[in-house]
Amino acid sequence: MAGVDCPLCKSNPEAVDHLFLLCPWSWELWTSCKQWWEVSSCTSKSISEWLHSWNGLCPSLNRKRVWNTLFFAIVWTIWEAHNNEVFKDKAANLSVSLDSVKFRVTWWFKNFSSGSDVAVTLLMLDLKERCIDKTTVKVPSSIVWSPPVDEDLLFNVDGSTRGSPGMAGVGGVLRDSREF
Ligand SMILES: [Zn+2]
Numbered sequence: 105m106a107g108v109d110c111p112l113c114k115s116n117p118e119a120v121d122h123l124f125l126l127c128p129w130s131w132e133l134w135t136s137c138k139q140w141w142e143v144s145s146c147t148s149k150s151i152s153e154w155l156h157s158w159n160g161l162c163p164s165l166n167r168k169r170v171w172n173t174l175f176f177a178i179v180w181t182i183w184e185a186h187n188n189e190v191f192k193d194k195a196a197n198l199s200v201s202l203d204s205v206k207f208r209v210t211w212w213f214k215n216f217s218s219g220s221d222v223a224v225t226l227l228m229l230d231l232k233e234r235c236i237d238k239t240t241v242k243v244p245s246s247i248v249w250s251p252p253v254d255e256d257l258l259f260n261v262d263g264s265t266r267g268s269p270g271m272a273g274v275g276g277v278l279r280d281s282r283e284f
Contacts, residue, residue: 106260111189112196123186124151129196130182136202137178141171141232151179163232170213170235177208206231251281 107117112129116122124130125148134146141163148154155175162171181204185196210228213235227234252258263274 114116121135121150124182125154125177129185129198132198133201133205134178136198137174137205140202140206141174166236169217169237170209170231173212174205174209177205177212180208181205240260253281256281258282 107119109117109121110118110127112123113127116127125134131147138145138161143161143163146157146161148157158175159172161170162168181201184204185201185209188194189196206228207224210224210231213231214222214224214227217235217238222234257278259276259278261274261276263272265272
């Protein structure tokens with residue numbers, strides 16, 4: 105029995121690696137997105153291998169999060185183009201899909217990063233410059249101790265272990281309302 109043809113190029117059997125990577129239409133979308141990021145061409149035989157090599161293509165070390173998002177935005181957009189062809193009889197349009205990828209990545213950045221005050225249309229124009237990964241800065245929580253009131257007593261306890269099981273220690277401070 106003959107397999108179903110890929111709805112995007114209509115000249116190859118539909119298969120996962122073909123649809124998401126090897127199909128000339130899909131590859132054109134990957135290439136356009138790489139050009140958007142000024143990344144030189146590189147290819148792969150399977151989508152899983154491509155996912156692994158994608159990380160290494162990242163144009164800058166502090167833009168890894170948006171770069172990884174781009175991968176999945178492209179895959180999502182190819183699947184959308186596929187479904188539009190199959191279920192809505194709507195021809196895949198490379199330029200529309202490229203815009204969809206850009207919008208998706210920019211929306212993601214707007215929602216999850218520091219660009220939230222800037223309009224998506226403006227962000228899209230210079231996303232590459234703006235999409236620097238935020239480094240996680242740990243802010244130590246300040247601890248304020250207040251003495252108990254009146255006749256109350258306050259018992260602060262803490263413990264720790266070295267290994268599990270291992271040496272353990274526990275200690276505590278019992279305080280009344282007097283500050284000293
Ligand atoms: Zn195809």
